[in-house]
Amino acid sequence: MNVAEVTDLVVRYGAATALDRVSLAVGERELVALIGPNGAGKSTLVKALSGLVRPAAGSVRVAGRLAHVPEGRQLFGDLTVEDNLRLGAWRRRERDPAAVYEVLPALVPLRRRRAGLLSGGEQQMVAIGRALMSRPDLLVIDELSLGLAPLVVADLVGHLRELNAERGLAVLLIEQNARLALRLCARGYVLEAGRIVTHGPAAELAASPRVARAYLGGPVEAGT
Secondary structure (H helix, E strand, O other): OEEEEEEEEEEEEOOEEEEEEEEEEEEOOOEEEEEOOOOOOHHHHHHHHOOOOOOOEEEEEEOOOEEEEOOOOOOOOOOEHHHHHHHOOOOOOOOOOHHHHHHOHHHHHHOOOEHHHOOHHHHHHHHHHHHHOOOOOEEEEEOOOOOOOHHHHHHHHHHHHHHHHHHOOEEEEEEOOHHHHHHHOOEEEEEEOOEEEEEEEHHHHHHOHHHHHHHHOOOOOOOO
């Protein structure tokens, strides 16, 4: 069963077409990558999945609860870490972040610190934790690695693998860093100029001369 399914999606901003008949799916418990250059339409697709833009044609279907980790984190810098987490559960009666602290224990000593004073990696962890507060079936992450050091990214990837393996959380990872995305995810889509130009298992995409040349700087071993 798919937790998200996009079919022949068209999104326009005025006369400009941002997405042109895009189709993709994310199954239960899947880790799926969406890679492509700046301006390809990746963030527009995220907005369509989250209901923030209205399609001109096509359909978006989400089965279950979707949570969005936006590009640039978009935290409330003057609020504490814990207050930012609780905002992720604003539509739920239960707002205790204990379950998030269990998954992301590094946030426990930061819980009373203002989010604006945290490092980039810590802020990204808070953004993920805030999304987890809604107990999603699908986590959509827009540019996980943006502006972060490789060791920080590796730590975040470890948390995502754990959430997927132990809790069955499906993840759609939108990334410019194709090497990272294809190592983490089992399947992937390549979006260019608003269109899906290729898709398939991560290992096949990583071995594709076109993908390797355009996004990887050479072959990459997927799934490691």
